[in-house]
Amino acid sequence: MADPKHDAGNADPQKLKADLWKKMADSPFLMVGAADGSTHSEPLTAQLDPDQVDTLFFFVGRDNRVAGKDKLMLQFVAKGHDYFACLAGSGRINNDPVLIDKLWNKQVEAWFPEGKSDPNLGLLQVDIDSAELWETDMSLSGRVKMLFGGTVKPSESGSHAKVLTTAESTAA
Template sequence: MTDTHADATKLKGDLWKKMAESPFLMVGPADGSTHSEPLTAQLDRDQVDTLFFFIGRNNRVANGGELMLQFVSRGHDFFACLHGKARVDNDRALIDKLWNRQVEAWFPGGKDDPDLALLRVDIDSAELWETDMSIAGKVKMLFGGTIRSDQEGSHATVRTTAETRG
């Protein structure tokens, strides 16, 4: 697997595209003190390296702290493990900006639901994998053939998920 600056830049861009298509992640405490749970990310293009989740005030990650987040794309061709620090950020303007009908279904009291909390996760590191196998590579995998290095895909460990050029 490759790990060059160009690959990392591409992977970062692909991460956000893939999450926009399917924003579901497994989220849990980084220390493993409890199991992760599925949450739907709210993406804000204006805030780099930040994910938002509407959660209940009693959710297991509502106290914030360090979290691990795992992502698998809809096509199972992109994987990410993200680490970040979480805190509740009930900024009303941000809630208004990120609110949608899917969120409303979970909170019958709407934006003023007393159980509503907006969890902000500031990502400080990530490991990204993208499979880029040809049809021949997929057939080999299916029938037990050897996968060549040019059929493996890309991998990068990054300190920021922001796309950087140059």
């Protein structure tokens, strides 16, 4: 559900969604915090499961500040600072052993010395309820104007969309 009042240029929600997952696969670090603002956000590494769209997973300690929060806000900035996302979702601990096996890797193992049976291990599942996505595919004329203090037109700046799903194949 795009908001034309805030869209820059002709935003293509499908392209923005596809780019989100590509960018997160390249740099899976997000700031995650309680939606009610009761805690500061903290950096967590997302585990992406291609079989579950609109869902992110994070290995956390059961005592982590976001482990018990059911409404979360997540912010993502791509490596090249050309893509931004703000995601709202519902969180819960899902310690399904099959899912833990599927997502487990050497980086996670470094944080949990007792491995998959670590009593403090929690697999935080965040089901994304809505998102705002921005891609700064600034045109050459827009970049020149920025360098010299000119006014950048919306059509020169990039794309923005509000979406209810981040699934690539689902209409916005």
